[in-house]
Amino acid sequence: MVRAGKDGAAPGESVAMTSPEPVEGMAGDQRLRGLVGYSLKRAYYRFQSDAARVLEGFGLRISTYSALVVICDNTDLRQSQLAQILSVERSNTVVVVDALEQAGLIARHRVPKDRRSYALRPTRAGRQLCDRASAALDQHEDRILTDIDPAERAELLRLLQRMEAAAVSREDP
Amino acid sequence: MVRAGKDGAAPGESVAMTSPEPVEGMAGDQRLRGLVGYSLKRAYYRFQSDAARVLEGFGLRISTYSALVVICDNTDLRQSQLAQILSVERSNTVVVVDALEQAGLIARHRVPKDRRSYALRPTRAGRQLCDRASAALDQHEDRILTDIDPAERAELLRLLQRMEAAAVSREDP
DNA sequence: TATTGTTATACTCTATAACTATA
């Protein structure tokens, strides 16, 4: 029972990434499906593991890719600004910036006016890789969302951002 | 946790949970905002940290709560079925089921016909807590999604599930 | 005193492999 076509998990794909084939005669996760948070989580994990696989081909992770994009788009960014934009802790940006620097994709430049901080700048290789990875990621999203038309996709983006903003506004007790 | 007096961050909330106030004159994360995956991630983290806070009041985490719901809704579930339904590895269900059992919310019953597996059953306390936590979580989602009307919310759920399914179907390269 | 970057640490979630006991 339970196992329809997929035997123990196809060689190369994990069980956890298998689609939730409903167990016959069981409710399964139907009750949880009513929660936006649950479907959000499932969609997110699926989506990000695919995105991670795409970026792996460029030697990037999701964290390093998104930092690289922000550094490319904001001239002479400080690390604490990077942290704020991406909503990660300052301390956690260090390893990401280290990785980008060691890969020769960005450089830390000293700021004369404030010698505590660095100005982050992409190298030419960094800009090039950023553009190539971005194109691949766009293509990837187009493929994944192929049966969701542009209007729906725009609506989806809009709803996700409203949800995030709504949750933010509920921060205070 | 959450702690009111940490040093760097604004008193009350961590930097990471701070809203992404656009740094003036900068592009910020605008380019990333075009990616569904990025907004999906941001919405997800915001959402789940809120949900985790709600469940904390019941002594539950997201993982234990969702397992409890599935166990309540599927009679005499096996652990591997639980894993399949929730799309987690079998090995990772063990600690979750342990936690639920130790909290007196479920019990492992031996199955005479197959002594390798357990039949998971909720206790009365487990069912009660499940219902109370579910109600609280529903309320929480209603609050968060207060400015998203029911039609939009249904559309959101539908799109999220289509996205997940779409990503699934792209598993085989 | 406050801020920037940093280090160290811990906790969670996820993934993999290998073991045991049953089948």
Add this chain to the structure above:
DNA sequence: TATAGTTATAGAGTATAACAATA
């Protein structure tokens, strides 16, 4: 041999505290 549950472990992401250099 195959499966159910288990153990151990490793990797990422995230969060907190404390420190040095600088403001």
